[in-house]
Amino acid sequence: MINTLLIANRGEIACRIMRTAQRLGIKTVAVHSDIDQHASHAKLADIAVNLGGTKPADSYLRADRIIQAAKASGAQAIHPGYGFLSENADFARSIEASGLIFVGPPASAIDAMGSKSAAKALMEKAGVPLVPGYHGDDQQLDTFRAASQEIGYPVLLKATAGGGGKGMKVVESERDLADALASAQREAQSSFGDARMLVEKYVLQPRHVEIQVFADQHGNAVYLHERDCSIQRRHQKVVEEAPAPGLSEQLRKAMGEAAVKAAQAIGYVGAGTVEFLLDARGEFFFMEMNTRLQVEHPVTEAITGQDLVAWQLRVAQGEPLPMTQEQIPLHGHAIEVRLYAEDPDQDFLPASGTLTLYREPSTGRGRRVDSGVSEGDSISPFYDPMLAKLVAWGETREQARLELLDMLRNTSVAGVKTNLRFLEKILAHPAFAAQELDTGFIAKHTAQLLHKPAELDSSFWNLAAKAWLLTRPAGDDCPTPPALWQQLPGWRAGLPTQSRLHLRCAELDQVFSSVSLNNASYCPNSELLTIDEGAQKVRYRAVRKGADLYLNWHGAWQQINTYDPIEEAGHAQQSAGGLQAPMNGSVVRVMATVGQQVEAGAPLLVLEAMKMEHSIRAPTNGRVKAVFCGEGDLISEGTMLVEMEESE
Structure with a gap:
């Protein structure tokens, strides 16, 4: 029996695994890097072990240190989570050789499917349809150039080990191939310790549909329905839902059975995901098999009512699957979005810094948040930029969509740029509501999804000034109508008017000599600023954090503070070049x-x-x-x- 479990990962997945393990009465061990010693997963665990280093290569990719940590802490098993070493066959073998339990498939299965090239060769032998491509051992540029010419551009370069969009590049023409290949190889080496690549035809307007499979040590295998993961940026999933919209029962069954056959062919054990490209004609092509739990597993849990991590732990201890194929339920619809620290307006560049404001929406009643961060945490540039997963379930897809929209609108993040507003625009887009899904969704609707943020016009600045004055430290109760000295009317007894308020937001400055608060009020408990416009009352979210004010303006959080104009006068301008x-x-x-x-x-x-x-x-x-x-x-x-x- 597993009494103590080490989770060889970080972030929201480590926290999620720990919560399930602790609910089952299993003691948990977290491993962390130097800069993660105060991270949520390290604080949540019963035991925390420092691996040292900062970059993944010096910490979370050090199999030897992880196994040492397991032995020193008395753990009987190691759960790899997803990413890092989760699909590393040598890591699985080392765990087994150390007398520990690897909560995942046998190393032989990882060898067979962990390499995209080997997996495609296996599927080709089994008669599963494949996208045309080259999956060989020769990694020379000339070999990829010849294969790409034969396949025809555009082509897709992919790392043979790992996933998550790392080491993946779309190449439009031969002139771009060399640079793209070199870059993809560096990314793959950095993320997975393996620079090998494959190339395949880039299928236009496909859907990305994957099947959740599970197998035990007794030869039983099932599929827990499918997920649609078509909405992606940089080949990384952004929105996932289950079941996939628009699939016939016949197609759903055909894909599920094909996925189970693939798992059984390699003696698979545990949770895995078989990924397919699905074209408009209903034909599907094998892409790869991820021999691990996926980021998007909560939507499968939502429609089946099952805890997949609990399934993993039971299977790892030799127990049979808790259900047969006929017993697996399918109730309602679930949608998940990934909240990333990134800047959608700057080509989704990763963002880092401090989460000066972080408020999650309420959960329960079909609403779920899996996160590995909290307010005040530092977001490092060394790891994946995902902050949290927001999941909503409903009896219908539309109910789930509206529920998730409400969750997004009640999520507050500032201090680090995120894709929060971008996610809201996707969920609210008519094409998404109409189930018009393919992997080109974001590119197709860029104008609507990435239009310029709301202008910081005079209305914004007037609101900001009122919010600044009303959110100054006060009592816990909602304030009474403001007194004269709480305002900024510019009045002084017997002296000329000289009051000034200097505010700054988004590198823009505004000076106020008079601010009236007669039509404004603020309630600290609800963090709502109310403006009485006569015919209607308009409410805005406003949060004061120390010297900064965070004001939600047209769905985007704006950080506002004051500045000293005298100090600013001496600052030199940077070179224009x-x-x-x-x-x-x-x-x-x-x-x-x-x-x-x-x-x-x-x-x-x-x-x-x-x-x-x-x-x-x-x-x-x-x-x-x-x-x-x-x-x-x-x-x-x-x-x-x-x-x-x-x-x-």
Whole structure:
């Protein structure tokens, strides 16, 4: 029996596994890096072990340290979560060789399916339809070039190990292949310790539909229905739902049975996901099998009423599956969104910093939040940018959609840029409501999903001034109508009017000499600012945190504070020709050299943040005047990287 379980992961999945294990009476052990010692998963566990280091390669990818931690803490089993070492066959073998239980499939199954190339070869032999591609061992550029020419552009480069969109690039033409391949290989090596790649035809307008499978040590295997994960950005899932909309019972059964056959063919044990591309004609093509629990498993739990982590733990202890295929229920519909620390308006660049404001919506009655962060946490550039998963269930898809929209509108995050507003726009989009889904959804509707945020006009600034004055520290009760000295009317007894309020938001400044609060009130308990406009009363969310005010303006949280104009006067302006780091990260490659003449769009250097690479490119034709960083440097957002001067 498993009495103590070590979770070899971090973030929301580690917290989620711990809660289930503790509910089953199992003691939990968390492992963490140096910078994660105060993270939620480390605080939630019964025992926390520091692996050291900051980057994954120095902590969560160190199998030897994880196994040592398990032995030192008295754990009988190790749960890998998802990501990091969860699909590493050598890790599974090392655990088994150490006399511990690996809460996952046998190493042989990971070998068979963990490599996308090997999995495709196996499925091809079994007669499962495949997307045309090259999955061989030769990793030379010329081999990929020849394969891509034969397949026809556009093509998709994918890391053979791992998933989650890491090490994945769409290549539109041969001229882009070399750079894309090199970048994808670096990402794969950084994320999975394995740089091997495959290439396949990029299928246009497909749906991404996956089947949740489960198998035990007694030869039993079932599928727990399917999930639609078509809405993606950078090949990473953003919205998932179960069951997949619009599938016939015949197609649902055919895909489920194919997935079970794939699992049985390799002697699979535990939770796994078989992923398919589904075209408009109802034909499906095998993509890969993830030999682990998936981020989106809560939607499957919602429609079946089952705890998949509890299933994993029971199967790992040798128990049979708790249900047969005929017994697995399917009730209602569930939708999940992934809340990321990223900037959708800047091509989804990962964001890092401090969660100065973090409020989750209420849960229960079909509403669920899985998170691994709390207010005040620091979001590091070294790990995946997901903060939480928000899940809603309803009797119908429309009920689930509206419930999730309400959850998003009652989620508050500030201090770090997130995709919160972006998620709300997806759920509210008519095409999503009409079930018009494919993997190009975000690209197709970019104009509606990524339009400019609401302008900070005079209405905003007037509201901000009222909110600033009304949210100044006061008693716990809702305030009475403000007294004269609580306002900013600019009145002074026997002296000229001289009052000033200097506010700053989004690098914009506004000065007020008079602010009336006669039509405004604020209740600290509900954090609602009410403006009485006569015919109607309009309410806004406003939260005061120390020296900062967070005001929700047209669905986006704006951070407001005051400034001293005298101190500001002496600040120097930065060089107009300087290129700054758009996010925290590390420099993995520098191509620019001082004196080099470059064309607009030419790559100057490559940054890595949260296991994804981002190229910094020349904005115009010009000459490189100075380079302020080197490969391996850790840099902060706003750091000057390269100075350019335009060509005459």
